[in-house]
Amino acid sequence: MTKPKIRTRMKLKPATKPATKPATKPAKPATKKILYNLNIAGVQINVSDTEVIGSKDLFKLLSESSSYRDGWKKSTRAMSTPTGVVIQTTTQQLNFDDSYAISEALTFIPSVTVSKDTSTGNWTLTPITLCSQAGV
DSSP: OOOOOOOSSOOOOOOOOOSSOOOOOOOOOSSOOOOOOOSHHHHHHHOTTOOOOSOTTOSEEEEEEEETTTTEEEEEEEEEETTEEEEEEEEEEEOTTSOEEEEEEEEEEETEEEEEOTTTOOEEEEEOOOOOOTTO
């Protein structure tokens, strides 16, 4: 009587290749991100491949601060609607791996509008004044 062979190792079939390639890291931009664009006209000058769809300056810049050396930028923009203003805040921070972390928030403020301050030339929020009917 012969002894049966005992397998000590199983041969596995090689894994099949996945149907799609694994995700790769996006290519690094050729230059550092520009943090000082104030409106779409500046963007189109500083970023050569910019495409604009729709109203190019729908949001008005209320305030902005940034540090090119430290790689951060904070901005607040406002868009008028018939009944109030939509406020957008954006924070961008350069990470250690040269990617950017971005945070955005939107909120609605009723009964105000965006107007230009004549003394400073900056955009500000002002209350919406309702026109009263004559004789009332």
